Amino acid sequence: MRKLAFTVLGSLVLAACSQGEPETQSIQWPTLRGEAPLVIAHRGASGERPEHTLAAYELAIEQGADVIEPDLVVTADGVLVARHDAYLSTTTDVSARPEFADRQRELFGRNDWWVFDFTLAELRTLRAVQPMDNRPDDHDGIYDIPTFEEILELVETRQEACACVIALEPEVKHPAEFAAIGLDPLPLLNAILLEHDLYAEDAPIVIQSFDPGFLIRMNAVAPIRLAMLYSGPDEPGYDMDGYPLDAVAQFASALGANKALLFDEDGNDSGLVGEAHALGLDVHVWTVRDDREPVVGESVEDELRALYALGVDGVFADFPATALAVRADMAQGMTGE
Template structure:
């Protein structure tokens, strides 16, 4: 497995999901700054690729949800339908064009105070930001996801070599580092090519009122360092633990859970604090959170509740 300081952590870690995205437009430097300021262990950028081959941070390959592109008449004719969704797509724009767009808050109910203040950020800019943070005494790491690699490869925009080069740069800078992807074959293909800790993302499939794995964990257990799973996979239809954490740990895999949101608490759970403490009680190794400060408070409280004699200073 990878020789990466990320794998030596004594969890659970808190990952700032798309930065402090509960407080700022996601995947902006200000969002990542909030995550760092609140004490997150990791900042999570999602990566997509521009028409001219630059890695940039967006959660989706389309742009209307998180940018002001609809307000740019010069790009009106770029709108098209792909996979049944009419939108503007990142791979139809050069980096220079993408830089003219401004980020906006995509989730209803969250404030729009910070909309329009920052443009789309590149992977290079994120790495520079994290290097500066480290120089200033910040210990946080990067937890990077590549979105839809198979689509970009089909378009002639294979991100693999660029990713590997950037991974070396991040690890050489002493920044703890995870790389994640939903495409199991793609993430497995990085084994032996990088010291990045590799995480296989799993959504699962709903059957009979509960979420289940589509592919056994053992199929990729020797090719990755951990799994990042939909929190619905943690329980069965009776809300009892499904056993997936124990199964993963037996295979030597870390288990990180997505996503906890203060403003989206699951039915039957009274508060986000209750949800987080339930997750920690399952023995998970990390959690993705839109509101990192809330997750950190819950983790600290959980540690106090469960610590044995002499374990808390």
């Protein structure tokens, strides 16, 4: 059932959102089911707007991304909000707010401000900033921190406007740590998905995490498709904290792999995509960035072409417009036009 549901996601998204691009018609891609690889807007169009803001997600949707990706953390009063990290100093202006100076404390070897020490109302007073070096900061200080429900409302509004499907791939951050302090994200997430009619295997959503324990817990109680994130082993074998690929396939539909794992030291296919596909796992890779060195080739376009040629089923991109343009160009070449 999970594998069928993933097929539904790809088919619905590409049929509804690609507006007749050639890759959505009759081209056979080297993906698990021959469909075009999904372009997943990593933290929204985070290369051009401060990450995890409604503006970043909206820009990604405008550019034509198939999927948007919010990272989810939990506030002190039990609200799911979008931040990549549990600490706040790199993505907000909290360090410039004297009223919160006493909230700074050392945890996990880091002296910072922590999302679980703030209520939603307090977080609303902060403004997002660009955390990545060498990216424009002209949108700093404009946008606030959105809740997961606000992201879903944005998606619903845009879907009504375009009569299309906009999928989501949220990542639940640090679920064990949040649960240990009484802020378990699992029931919060399930309640929101149920309220927004996303509590189903064929809903256009995939929940991802680096924590296999969380995914196993969710798999036991929720009819939701899941993706196991994986940064890589020190040695070959793809043993994800004691969960080899065949074990992951028992509770997840996809492997969210570090793109570097897909190539050997000579830039050739490492075999990971083939191994995952043989187990029925989609492969969504992270993260392609226009302004960072590619793992293969001389440019981000080279890197994207290599990833698409390997048969990845989805690509997380900070600049989704670039990933979409390369996909369209490859599709045109595959049609012989």
